[in-house]
Amino acid sequence: MKKHQLKLYNTLTRAKELFEPLKPPYVGMYVCGPTVYSDVHLGNCRTFTSFDIVYRYLTHLGYKVRYVRNITDVGHLVGDADEGEDKIGKKAKLENLEPMEIVQRYTNGFHFVMQQLNNTPPSIEPTATGHIVEQLEMTQQIINNGYGYVANGSVYFDVKKYAEKYEYGKLSGRVLDELLAGQRELDGQEEKRNKEDFALWKNALPTHLMRWKSPWGDGFPGWHLECSVMSMKYLGERFDIHGGGMDLKFPHHECEVAQSVGAYGTEAVKYWLHTNMLTVNGQRMGKSVGNSILPAELFTGNHALLEQPYSPMTLRFFMLQTHYRGTMDITNDALKAAQKGYLKMMNGLKNAKELQANQATFTFATSDDKLKTEVQELIAAVYEGMDDDFNTAMAIAGLFNLLKKINTLHTQQQTIATWDKESFDTLLATYISFVEDVLGLREEGLTDLAAVLNVLLGLYQEAKHNKNYEQVDKLRTSMKSLGIVVKDMKTGIGWAYDEV
């Protein structure tokens, strides 16, 4: 494992802390996944991409990371407090589908987008409905410890009781009294002893689609409970990193803290990481705000705010150019600039790989201390960026500085003969591994191969016309070797897949 002073900003302490895993080299990381009742929008994508970088960099440093990201497929309610309808149940009724059809549809869509963005799949992707038994057990445990109470078939967490012994609000920085003062009146909270209490288990009305048997009657789990249960199950009572969007800090994550302490007496999470929001025209993108841009809309350019399509990797590069804890504003100008930057980086990747592949043909200089130091400093800057709370913007700046060297060698504006082998190797290896493995950027390739093929067919036609049969045969042979046969037809020249 490389020696690094990785620092990350812990929401819990509001400070950058040195990352020290509980049981190195193992790292447990839990990220709150999507509620699969509609398509993920760009804001959701940003969060998951940010944590993909965390996962990738920790892995790059040699840690063995178990990355758990859940799918919320029940319990997340529409509207205020704990009286709304289940989001998935509502959508199911609306579209006359089984709730699990809704869940499957949007889970598939979510996975597809994650692949487009080249996000690594988590090690475990548990679902809330798959852990009802565990949620019942944890609810019972919390009741046993005196922090939960049953009311009318529902179970609530007793925040006031909890606050007598522990600090409720420590994660989000809220003071309970102020919280109460700022709250507005909500309907249907008579079951609760206090307004700040939250549901662990909800009694299901007869019309409710998603329901399970419980010691307190038919019902369904509260939203906050699943994350506590599943993180505990797969990462243990205490684990390293818990991540999510800033909007989940309160109440979701605050409730998670309370649930873990309420059930097991210990706080589960060592480092809380929160990503900032994505904004459109300065306003936060949110499903409830109604200003969502869907990934597919961005990729096709089919959206009123977009002047052109932007590819998945353009989006990824754009995201990585800002720090995850800052807000990120979507604009056409910024996306266009990102597109060019991304392509520059990819051209560099191509050049670096070419140089690497051809290295046997080069003659290198003997050791050059000055150059060696210079290259090492450039590389160190890239690592310093990532070590400083996953500052991908800083790392990218460093990579562009490496790229200058690579391009200089590639175009032979500086001869390789002045370079020593070691500097050459580390330069290329660092650039390639950072771009591909740490940042997760990949070449998107040519999107319109048919057009490229037409250029070739044009050359073929021309050669034929000029009776340059040597050239004609050459084109035929080389295209055939790629699985394409050129067809001379009465109507013109075309091509077909070689059926051999």
Next chain:
RNA sequence: GGUUUCAUGGCCGAGUGGCUAGGCAGAGCUCUGCAAAAGCUCCUACAGCGGUUCGAAUCCGCUUGAAACCUCCA
């Protein structure tokens, strides 16, 4: 109303008590059949007003503006 965060050059966007961020755009040069790419050079900012300091864009205060959370949202 409460809590918190932020304000950087034409645009996006890092960062830091004294040392070039980087990308995009623009100007010039090198290279080049033309062009592109690439490299080099230039453009070099830190909301306003005070204070601390040898020195602040960076720390403190005030003013102005913006956003987020306090209610479901990544």
